[in-house]
Amino acid sequence: MTDEEIFTVVRRNLMEVVPELEDADIRLEHSMRELGANSIDRMDVVIASQEDLGITVPSSQLASVDDIASLLEVFGRHV
Amino acid sequence: MKPVGIEAVNAYCGETCIDVPALFAARDLDDARMDNLMMARKSVALHCEDAVSFAVNAAQPIVDSLTEDQLAGVELLIVGTESGIDFGKSLATYVHHHLGLPRSCRLFEIKQACYSGTAAMQMAAAVVAASPREGTRALVISSDVARPVPHTYVEPSQGAGAVAVLIGDAPVVAEFDHGANGFHSYEVMDTCRPTPEAEAGDVDLSLLTYIDCLQGAFGDYADKVDGADLLDTFDLLAMHTPFPGMVKGAHRTVLRRTKRLDPASIDADFDRRLAPSVRYPGQVGNIYAGTVFLALASALDNAPIDRETRVGIFSYGSGCSSEFYSAVVSPASQRAVRAMGIQEALDARYRLPVEEYDELLSATAELAFGTRDHTMDLDRFPHILRERFASARPRLVLEAVRDYHREYTWLEAGR
Numbered sequence: 278m279t280d281e282e283i284f285t286v287v288r289r290n291l292m293e294v295v296p297e298l299e300d301a302d303i304r305l306e307h308s309m310r311e312l313g314a315n316s317i318d319r320m321d322v323v324i325a326s327q328e329d330l331g332i333t334v335p336s337s338q339l340a341s342v343d344d345i346a347s348l349l350e351v352f353g354r355h356v
Numbered sequence: 357m358k359p360v361g362i363e364a365v366n367a368y369c370g371e372t373c374i375d376v377p378a379l380f381a382a383r384d385l386d387d388a389r390m391d392n393l394m395m396a397r398k399s400v401a402l403h404c405e406d407a408v409s410f411a412v413n414a415a416q417p418i419v420d421s422l423t424e425d426q427l428a429g430v431e432l433l434i435v436g437t438e439s440g441i442d443f444g445k446s447l448a449t450y451v452h453h454h455l456g457l458p459r460s461c462r463l464f465e466i467k468q469a470c471y472s473g474t475a476a477m478q479m480a481a482a483v484v485a486a487s488p489r490e491g492t493r494a495l496v497i498s499s500d501v502a503r504p505v506p507h508t509y510v511e512p513s514q515g516a517g518a519v520a521v522l523i524g525d526a527p528v529v530a531e532f533d534h535g536a537n538g539f540h541s542y543e544v545m546d547t548c549r550p551t552p553e554a555e556a557g558d559v560d561l562s563l564l565t566y567i568d569c570l571q572g573a574f575g576d577y578a579d580k581v582d583g584a585d586l587l588d589t590f591d592l593l594a595m596h597t598p599f600p601g602m603v604k605g606a607h608r609t610v611l612r613r614t615k616r617l618d619p620a621s622i623d624a625d626f627d628r629r630l631a632p633s634v635r636y637p638g639q640v641g642n643i644y645a646g647t648v649f650l651a652l653a654s655a656l657d658n659a660p661i662d663r664e665t666r667v668g669i670f671s672y673g674s675g676c677s678s679e680f681y682s683a684v685v686s687p688a689s690q691r692a693v694r695a696m697g698i699q700e701a702l703d704a705r706y707r708l709p710v711e712e713y714d715e716l717l718s719a720t721a722e723l724a725f726g727t728r729d730h731t732m733d734l735d736r737f738p739h740i741l742r743e744r745f746a747s748a749r750p751r752l753v754l755e756a757v758r759d760y761h762r763e764y765t766w767l768e769a770g771r
Contacts, residue, residue, distance in 0.1 A: 313388070317392055317602065319563075325612075337561065
């Protein structure tokens with residue numbers, strides 16, 4: 278799976294929990310917090326994306342993730 | 357096997373509180389994040405209150421209700437806390453003394469973040485179950501007093517409160533399902549208290565770990581209990597509630613993941629089975645060790661209970677250890693909880709204006725961990741300490757520290 282495909286999954290889940298977001302608003306350097314996702318929303322995105330990608334990432338690996346690029350990087354190690 | 361469970365429960369959530377919207381406004385926090393908390397108010401400890409005085413004030417009405425013989429049967433006192441006051445001497449020693457418990461009693465303090473109350477309760481239940489004597493009882497108190505960290509998003513949920521539960525073989529309030537306990541524990545650095553004043557950690561990791569543990573602990577429960585189902589087995593749920601929004605989020609995620617429920621059905625299920633349990637926590641904030649019992653008491657007070665009802669209980673403590681277990685409650689349980697007047701006490705708290713709240717935090721900070729000698733100014737905040745305590749039942753407060761020994765006094769009418 279390519280980075281772009283992983284990004285598509287994350288973007289789709291993010292837009293589901295923060296409906297005000299447009300596709301083009303979401304860029305790699307953004308943190309989900311900057312995009313208006315609260316802590317519960319962020320948890321939703323992280324869990325739903327793992328399900329869609331068919332992966333299970335140990336929570337501790339997600340601890341230092343602060344922007345979308347690093348989230349994709351962690352997911353990329355597991356697909 | 358004799359029945360074992362909770363014979364009595366009471367909560368003490370302090371004399372003062374602050375409105376969460378007022379705190380958000382004063383700290384210039386983003387209002388959008390307030391809905392996420394689902395909190396109206398939080399309890400605040402007075403400068404002369406600590407985890408000892410909170411514990412005693414929670415348990416005193418239960419102890420008062422016991423006959424002399426019943427009191428003599430209390431052979432275990434455990435206090436669960438992450439607000440310790442000494443590395444060696446447990447705060448259970450002070451609690452034991454001020455409650456007037458018998459000397460023929462084990463006592464100790466226990467720590468595992470917010471799981472400590474459940475750890476204590478399960479040890480107590482095991483002692484009662486194993487006792488060859490009828491009427492063996494254990495008193496378990498979960499007591500924590502936050503040191504709020506101003507200008508952070510955790511500040512609005514950092515509360516103060518203690519919950520006392522009497523465990524015995526006449527469990528009017530809740531009878532535990534024997535052997536129905538699922539566990540899930542592993543090392544993770546989600547949140548911690550590295551110093552007496554600081555709370556450190558990663559909120560996102562804590563949420564993910566909580567969900568992980570809810571699924572893991574329930575999975576272990578379901579392995580042990582034939583046919584257990586998260587949706588059908590429990591009429592009510594009560595979960596560790598750092599803030600109600602977290603419980604709502606965890607419930608939503610787990611049901612979507614494991615049951616493929618649509619959002620409307622998930623909301624309806626939350627309203628029916630979980631909303632009664634978050635009513636008290638939404639007025640008190642996170643009280644750490646006691647939060648899961650506060651949620652249970654809230655469910656018992658606020659849910660319609662017209663027959664025997666099974667409650668699923670989930671306890672989580674950062675670091676981490678967790679447990680899913682269950683108990684049966686009845687209309688008599690509801691009557692017993694309501695008789696303690698917990699909601700009435702919450703309604704009667706003094707609402708602190710923000711300036712006074714800040715003044716109180718400064719006053720509290722004057723007594724640092726490890727102080728050898730200190731005299732508490734009990735004439736400070738007279739409109740709270742003098743006026744309110746004059747009309748309420750007596751309350752224990754910290755009066756002084758002399759050569760490290762903590763000295764407490766009962767404030768009551770006329771004093």
